[in-house]
Amino acid sequence: MSDDSVGADSVRSRSSLGDDSGLIAERIRVTTDGTLLIDDVDCTVARGSLSALVGPNGAGKSTLLRALTAVQTPAAGSVTFGSHDLLGMPRRQRARLAAFVEQDATTDTSLTVGMVVALGRLPHQSLWEADSPESAAIIAASLETVDMTAFREREFQSLSGGEKQRVMLARALAQQPQLLALDEPTNHLDIAAQLAVLELLSSLRSTGVTVLAALHDLSLAASYCDHIIVLSHGRVVAAGATETVLTEQLIADVYGVTASILRNPVTGKPVIGFSPA
Amino acid sequence: MAKVSPLALGSALAIALLVSITVAVTIGPADIRFDEVWRSIGSHLGIGVSPLSELRDGIVWQLRLPRVLTAAAVGAGLALSGAVMQAITRNPLADPYLLGLSSGAALGAVSVLLLGAAVLLPLAAFVGALLALTLTLLLAGSLGAITPSRTVLAGIAVSALASAITSFVIFWSVTGDSYREVLSWLLGSLSGARWPAVGITMVAIIVIGIPVMLTGRLLDSFAFGDVQAASLGVNVSATRWGLLAASALVTGAMVSVSGSIGFVGLILPHAVRLLVGPGHRALLPLSALLGAVFLVWADTLARTLFDPREIPVGIVTAMIGAPIFAFLLTRRKSST
16 A cells, blocks of 8 residues: 555545544654654554554654644644544643653653552542542542552562552553554563453453554554554554555565565464565 | 551641741750740731830741741651652652752852852752753663653762862862851751741742642652553553653742751651552641641751751751661662
């Protein structure tokens, strides 16, 4: 699928979509200190899907995710989610609609797990309001979803990488978002923790949350995600259903390696083997 | 880790502050009793109590009480500014002096002292602090996007420049009597604090400090940096620069009456964090309260330790603060 056809698709489909349309980004352009990082990107993420954003290092995955959630305002372009204009809407309202989990979140503070998750309630509360019982229930439920309830009083800094990632996911869930963007949520995690995070993300589909995750591991992306957006040099080079997009030819073109797409004999899901080009 | 309830600590500190203020007024070369402190205050507030003799009333009302109240306000303001700056620069070693404020204030103060216009000292110190902050921010901005670390580095550069000019001015023109006055101001002293100083510092606390104390939740959102704060719906740059400007105004007001008193803004927020945890909704008001109690006692030590000579309170806070600062440094090293 070529760059142009993706753009045309999203433009054409937009007029016919109602309020349940997913994330639609058009002509996104991001520059930082004079360097063009994202160059006229159009992309869509279907409502309620789990989608992966993949691409080599420096392709602009983090930058695009930030632009799509308006954490970093793009220089040009529009981003809508359903009937909401993500770039134009008030910040707090946007934070109730879209959550962003950054890569390797670190803190110098001694915040407990419970306090970190409580940060997710910020867009729902006024500054000096006490925590409402409703908020407390949502915080507890978010911790339960990521299976970290027992860690509530532990210091965030004392946790392992996988535990931290689950806490940050709970924090994002406490925002009660309809759109969740995650930057490399499996980075630095061991295999079990990587699978745990992706199992969690795919279970969110049943709650109607639209999830877009930047992923390095193409096998993980291929086996868990409904759709894939492939980014290279700040441009979308392919996008669509995982099976059709992620071909050996595309991986060779984008990553400059030889890829063999195999089948996992246990799960039947795709596994990708690599060798130098 | 078992933490103290913020409400319990707040109540204890509020009582401790009232008691400390009363006790501190009784301490000094002339013996004043507790009841005399309250009788003096009562009679000046027009509550029907029998007034003290003119001399004793003068000691309480004209000398000691305004000085003790100024100490409380300055301590509260510096500790509050320190807590805010540590949060928004994500630098646990930050304090009001980090951004060049203190050196700028010192330059302003020394300049007017030597021009023989000591009445203008508070104003000059205040203007000096704000100019230094502006210069720091301009310099940080000229390096690209204004980040906490660039701001801190710019603050160091501005500080060095202001200190150099101050030293030059002193070296060039200070003689005899004015030397002691300049030095005592540079080291931080409350010996000249009278009711106008109480007015300046209390207005700063009430008008700027109290609204700042209500921003705890916003500061919490900075725990993981700007990106997360932004993703939580916080207007990062408006919050950062608004709070930085507010801290600068508070610090400027405090420095204008007290000179540069170091370490209060640095260590007291850490003490409160150890007791109640890192949440800023409790941390900000409790830091202010603890700062007030701390400086009341530091100043009492400063004026009584080597009686009849008085030492600048900045020496006392540095003697207490420097070892704690060193301890924080080593702890930080082991945690990273």
